[in-house]
Amino acid sequence: MLDGIELSVAKGETVGLIGPSGSGKSTILRVLTGLLKPETGSVRVAGETINFDKPADIRTLRNRTAIVFQQYNLFQNLTVLENVMIAPIKVHGRKRSEVQAEAENLLEKVGLANKLESYPDQLSGGQQQRxxxxxxxxxxxxxxxxxEVTAALDPExxxxxxxxxRELAAEGMTMVIVSHEMGFIREISARVAFMxxxxxxxxxxxxxxxxxxxxDRTRDFVGKILRH
Incomplete structure (x- = not known):
């Protein structure tokens, strides 16, 4: 449950969210992608206030955001390439040929150009998350x-x-990251919010x-985390 949250993210900025379990970090992400409706307050994206009672506004919000979860949630019966292509085609109604070229480029970008026709169960956890x-x-x-996109992965x-x-941040992708990888959050974030x-x-x-x-609450949390 969120309580009086005020948080802004500038275009091209990476903001890290840290804090104990149950502090509301993942809830913020679910509100930002339209999966949860706030009881009060407002969400603004690119200067536009989202009305969560209007399906058109929810669609706008979901078109502007994408969320990657701890669990990969890939379709096991689809190839890697098909997994990447399905949402733009089915949800956004885009042309398959156009989407395929973009999907292939993105999979090359994340180091999986040689896995286009593989199925999820043929990949490691790290590959599935990519x-x-x-x-x-x-x-x-x-x-x-x-x-928490690394929480389910083996350390290696x-x-x-x-x-x-890191590459996405360097290219100026706007990101909000929830993670327990404190060293990484420190390295990649322009700002960090402790919740x-x-x-x-x-x-x-x-x-x-x-x-x-x-x-004091921040000092206590950070001290415990860094000692471990």
Whole structure:
């Protein structure tokens, strides 16, 4: 449950969300992609306020955002290429030939150009997560939301997914990232929000949050995390 959240993300900015489990990090992402309706307050994207009671506004929100979850949620009966192509064709009604060229380029971008005809169960977890990222990007979102995308991976597979996200950040993709990978959040984020009990307790540059937090709650959390 969220409580009085105020959070803005500039175009091309990467914002990291950290905090204990149940603090509201994933809930924010679900609101931003239209999966949850806020009881009060408003969501604005590119200056437009989203009315969650209007299906057209929800479609607009979903057209502008894409979310990648901890679980890859790939269609097991479709090839890698088909998994990336299906949403733009079925949801957005785009031409298959146009989408296929983009999907192939995106899969090359995430290092999977040689896996186009493979099926998900033939891939490692890291490869499946990179397919999921390519699938999100094929929707041409203005904002990419990443929800603990490395949490289900074996440690040796984490780096290949993080490298993909680093590249997207370097290219200016607007991203909101929920992660327990503190070193990565510190490295890639322009700003970091520490959340607890549904609130943004503290928001600032990574160095401020990790090295010199102002709030006791932030200081306690960061201290425990860094000791581990």
């Amino acid at each position: 397919v999921a990222i390519a699938r999100g990007l094929c929707l041409k979102p203005e904002i990419l939301l990443l929800d 597979l984490v780096s290949e997914v993080l490298d993909t996200i 607890a009990d549904g609130k943004v307790v503290e928001l600032g540059a990574p160095a401020d949050i990790f090295d010199a937090p102002n709030q």
